[in-house]
Amino acid sequence: MSEQLLELKNIKKGFGETDVLNGITLSIEKGEFITFLGASGCGKTTTLRIIAGLEAPDSGTVFLDGKDVTAVPPNQRDVNTVFQNYALFPHLNVEGNVGYGLKIKRVPKAEIKKKVAEILELVQLTGYEKRMPSELSGGQKQRVAIARALVNSPKLLLLDEPLGALDLKLRRTMQLELKRLQKKLGITFLYITHDQEEAINMSDRIVVMKDGRFEQIGTPDEIYNHPKTSYVADFVGNANVISGVVQKVADTEAQVLIENQMMYAEPIDGICEGMQVNLAVRRENLKVCTECKEGLDAVLEDKSFTAGQLHLTLKLKSGKTLVSCRYGMDADLKAGDKVCVGWKPEHAVFVDLE
Numbered sequence: 001m002s003e004q005l006l007e008l009k010n011i012k013k014g015f016g017e018t019d020v021l022n023g024i025t026l027s028i029e030k031g032e033f034i035t036f037l038g039a040s041g042c043g044k045t046t047t048l049r050i051i052a053g054l055e056a057p058d059s060g061t062v063f064l065d066g067k068d069v070t071a072v073p074p075n076q077r078d079v080n081t082v083f084q085n086y087a088l089f090p091h092l093n094v095e096g097n098v099g100y101g102l103k104i105k106r107v108p109k110a111e112i113k114k115k116v117a118e119i120l121e122l123v124q125l126t127g128y129e130k131r132m133p134s135e136l137s138g139g140q141k142q143r144v145a146i147a148r149a150l151v152n153s154p155k156l157l158l159l160d161e162p163l164g165a166l167d168l169k170l171r172r173t174m175q176l177e178l179k180r181l182q183k184k185l186g187i188t189f190l191y192i193t194h195d196q197e198e199a200i201n202m203s204d205r206i207v208v209m210k211d212g213r214f215e216q217i218g219t220p221d222e223i224y225n226h227p228k229t230s231y232v233a234d235f236v237g238n239a240n241v242i243s244g245v246v247q248k249v250a251d252t253e254a255q256v257l258i259e260n261q262m263m264y265a266e267p268i269d270g271i272c273e274g275m276q277v278n279l280a281v282r283r284e285n286l287k288v289c290t291e292c293k294e295g296l297d298a299v300l301e302d303k304s305f306t307a308g309q310l311h312l313t314l315k316l317k318s319g320k321t322l323v324s325c326r327y328g329m330d331a332d333l334k335a336g337d338k339v340c341v342g343w344k345p346e347h348a349v350f351v352d353l354e
């Protein structure tokens with residue numbers, strides 16, 4: 001059975017007049033890889049600092065392993081943090097950096113040496129013991145920072161955009177390495193990022209944050225395929241959000257009138273005839289066709305080719321803009337062409353219902 005490691009209960013925090021966290025509640029299980037995903041300034045770091053004990057909440061409680069730690073100082077919490085800027089000690093070599101926390105705790109020298117060697121092997125830095133931080137690449141420095149945070153086996157590791165300073169290729173490699181390390185050690189990871197791909201690739205669960213609130217909490221599949229709000233649909237799935245009015249709800253599909261055209265979506269609880277609704281359709285599920293007549297009339301405004309995908313910007317009669325993307329080039333379409341836009345019912349998700 002899964003056990004709870006961390007619980008946040010109705011945490012509120014403001015700086016001066018500004019409310020930064022508006023009463024957040026969450027529980028995290030032992031061994032979970034959980035990611036806070038959100039735009040800059042939404043309160044991710046503040047939440048993490050409260051968990052680490054570096055910041056006190058205005059109200060609310062932090063429980064770690066069943067104990068109220070809200071007023072416990074950082075060094076007495078079984079929590080370590082890895083920051084984006086590594087924060088290595090420049091005057092200590094790799095061995096010295098990684099073993100520092102154990103030395104402070106007066107762990108015997110031989111044991112420090114053994115533990116440091118073990119953790120360096122895990123982060124694939126065996127042989128780098130005597131190097132100084134200035135002699136390491138960005139990725140190697142970050143691995144030292146991670147090793148240093150893991151060497152005393154904390155119950156919880158907090159990681160604040162730890163790969164943010166690395167180039168894309170190294171980021172991808174380090175994502176896989178971190179995930180492997182986390183599974184191997186079984187330590188609970190709380191990870192912060194504003195990169196949705198990173199969140200989807202690494203996490204057991206994702207917490208999407210917006211304006212100091214948790215917008216949605218779920219597995220990558222739930223967040224990506226079943227977003228609950230237009231914000232999540234757009235931020236995580238780059239989805240189009242289209243408004244309409246429900247005309248009919250049947251077992252297998254719901255009919256929604258959009259710009260005088262009947263469109264279809266997968267029905268869910270809570271919708272009824274006459275209701276004004278928002279539908280989210282991801283770009284890759286938005287089909288564009290020049291011949292068919294069943295769909296929304298649109299004009300192709302712009303065509304661009306990025307990252308192996310063709311992006312089509314389409315303008316509906318109402319002036320609303322939608323984006324469709326697909327693999328490969330498509331030379332047949334050109335700006336100004338009249339097209340028809342549609343989707344399969346199962347690709348249109350009702351959002352913003354609560």
Ligand SMILES: Nc1ncnc2c1ncn2[C@@H]1O[C@H](COP(=O)(O)OP(=O)(O)OP(=O)(O)O)[C@@H](O)[C@H]1O
Pocket residue numbers: 015020038039040041042043044045046047194
């Ligand atoms: N010590 C502080 N004093 C005043 N305002 C603060 C302080 N720390 C954070 N803030 C404000 O609180 C808000 C949330 O900041 P926070 O660092 O938690 O966001 P974030 O989601 O981690 O953003 P980013 O992704 O840019 O790091 C921001 O508007 C920030 O300016």
